[in-house]
Amino acid sequence: MIxxxxxxxxxxxxxxxxxxxxxxxxxxxxxxxxxxGEPELTIDDVAKSLVSGDKELNLSNVATAHTVSMxxxxxxxxxxxxxxxxFLNWSICEGxxxxxxxxxxxxxxxxxxxxxxxxxFQCIYCNTETHRRTYRKKPIERIQQELTLAVYExxxxxxxxxxxxxxxxxEWTYNLLEFLRDLPVQWGCQGNLKFTYPEKLxxxxxxxxVSMEFGLETxxxxxxxxxxxxxxxxAASQLIDHAIDVGISPLLFLLVGLPGETxxxxxxxxxxxxxxxxxxRFSTGVPIPYPNTEYYRLGVREGKIREGQNDESxxxxxxxxxxxxxxxxxxxxxxxxxxGPNVWGTKRNIEQFERDLMSCFxxxxxxxxxxxxLTK
Numbered sequence: 417m418i419x420x421x422x423x424x425x426x427x428x429x430x431x432x433x434x435x436x437x438x439x440x441x442x443x444x445x446x447x448x449x450x451x452x453g454e455p456e457l458t459i460d461d462v463a464k465s466l467v468s469g470d471k472e473l474n475l476s477n478v479a480t481a482h483t484v485s486m487x488x489x490x491x492x493x494x495x496x497x498x499x500x501x502x503f504l505n506w507s508i509c510e511g512x513x514x515x516x517x518x519x520x521x522x523x524x525x526x527x528x529x530x531x532x533x534x535x536x537f538q539c540i541y542c543n544t545e546t547h548r549r550t551y552r553k554k555p556i557e558r559i560q561q562e563l564t565l566a567v568y569e570x571x572x573x574x575x576x577x578x579x580x581x582x583x584x585x586x587e588w589t590y591n592l593l594e595f596l597r598d599l600p601v602q603w604g605c606q607g608n609l610k611f612t613y614p615e616k617l618x619x620x621x622x623x624x625x626v627s628m629e630f631g632l633e634t635x636x637x638x639x640x641x642x643x644x645x646x647x648x649x650x651a652a653s654q655l656i657d658h659a660i661d662v663g664i665s666p667l668l669f670l671l672v673g674l675p676g677e678t679x680x681x682x683x684x685x686x687x688x689x690x691x692x693x694x695x696x697r698f699s700t701g702v703p704i705p706y707p708n709t710e711y712y713r714l715g716v717r718e719g720k721i722r723e724g725q726n727d728e729s730x731x732x733x734x735x736x737x738x739x740x741x742x743x744x745x746x747x748x749x750x751x752x753x754x755x756g757p758n759v760w761g762t763k764r765n766i767e768q769f770e771r772d773l774m775s776c777f778x779x780x781x782x783x784x785x786x787x788x789x790l791t792k
Contacts, residue, residue: 418446427466431455433543436492437707437726439479450479453492453547454533456501492547498533498554504562506570516574518758519604520627520665520697523574527566531559531592535580537608538644539631540710541671541703544580551584556591567601577605582628583620584611596623604628609647614658621662628659629667635688636681639674642738644710653691660695667758668698672773673735673743675714679777686770689761700755700769702735702748714738742778751776 421428430442430450439450449462458475465473472482477493495501509527516526534551535544566572582605583589596603604627612628620628632652633645640647659666670685689698705712707726715721715737721730736743751772759765 421446427463429459429462429466431459436543436546439490440484441727443479443481443484448480449473450490451477452479452490453477454494456495457493494547494550495533495552498552499558501554503558504529504566506562506566509566509570517576517578517604518627518629518667519574519576519602520667521574521602523602525571526574526576527570527572528578529563529566529575530554530578532579532582532584532588536584537581537610537646540642540644540714541674541706543706543709545708545710548580551581553585553588556588556595559592560595563595563599563601567599572601575601575603577603579605581606581608581611583607583616586611586616589616590619593619593623596625599624602626606630609652609655612655613651614655617655617659617664618662621664625664627665627667629669630656632668632685633671634674634677634681635685636676639676639681642675653688656696657693660693666696668696668761670698670700671703672700672776673702673739673741675711675738677735677739677741679741679774682773683770686766686773689766689769690763692761694762696761697758698755698761698769699758700752702752703737704734705730705737711737744776744778747772747776 417428420426427448428446430439430447435442435450436452439452442450448466451458451462458477461475462473462478473480476491479488479490483490506527513524514526516523517528519526532551532553534548535542536549536551538549563572563575566575602624604625606629609630609632612630617628631645632647633643634640635649635652637649640649656666656668668689672682703711705715705721707730712721712730715733716723718737720733720737735741735748754772755769759769
């Protein structure tokens with residue numbers, strides 16, 4: 417894209433979760449501006465300033481070549497009231513087919529939509545510490561207007577709610593479900609095992625939900641506690657099975673290599689997958705030590721990360737902090753490439769997953785150790 421910019425003389429603005437921690441990386445490679453935090457309330461001003469040639473853009477949440485040269489660190493901002501967001505312009509989707517994100521079914525017209533924003537939980541590995549921990553909701557009336565237009569005017573067949581914590585507020589959620597029940601569209605979302613329960617899943621299915629994602633991460637209570645992940649493992653199996661019973665395909669996100677991880681804890685997670693009824697999917701990743709996370713700070717305390725380290729080398733440390741696992745890097749990369757995308761939880765797939773997972777580690781060098789202390 418940088419080469420295209422040089423040939424065609426357009427401007428590049430970077431937004432999104434990686435902008436917060438890697439703004440210098442983008443600016444050093446020729447990006448014109450990086451907006452850290454939530455971009456909606458400033459992106460118009462940034463675009464106009466770049467087009468007009470203003471090199472000293474005075475916005476505290478924006479990094480440019482000028483601010484980086486001055487040693488200025490941009491400050492992330494967030495939208496306090498989602499009602500202040502501009503009304504969605506669905507016309508840009510007209511005549512274009514989009515895949516249905518993470519859907520268990522095939523749709524030609526899959527749209528993304530955000531009804532709420534933020535996650536109030538404190539997982540040590542999540543890159544939300546600086547600006548995404550405050551939970552906020554769009555007014556139901558606004559959602560009704562935007563989704564009605566998406567479905568009836570622009571042909572949306574599937575809506576994926578990109579909310580980090582869909583369903584966190586019960587009253588708001590049930591009001592939204594009343595509207596979605598009468599909208600001729602199927603949809604999916606991402607929720608949490610902590611605040612989802614069978615009755616809510618049944619109501620969601622009645623309102624057209626066919627997919628729900630959960631961050632299971634691991635089936636080891638000790639590791640979850642260390643990661644400050646609040647899953648209720650005792651209810652997990654019943655909840656996932658109930659979702660399948662009512663027609664919602666659960667997608668379980670797994671993380672391999674959290675603090676305290678051992679071969680035994682990995683086997684425990686695999687056995688849990690084997691215990692579930694068919695109809696779920698799973699997707700696997702490794703925790704990355706993003707700056708401004710407790711996971712990163714743990715890596716600093718262990719001496720694996722230098723204070724202030726913020727480059728591509730952090731990705732090489734993914735899954736290595738707070739545990740004694742000895743990764744085979746070649747097999748690790750092959751494993752993530754294969755199991756990062758959605759995989760159906762069939763008996764055959766899980767058995768192959770188990771074999772490939774265990775091949776990621778050098779057994780003869782492994783020292784099982786659960787004594788990591790996150791409080792130091």
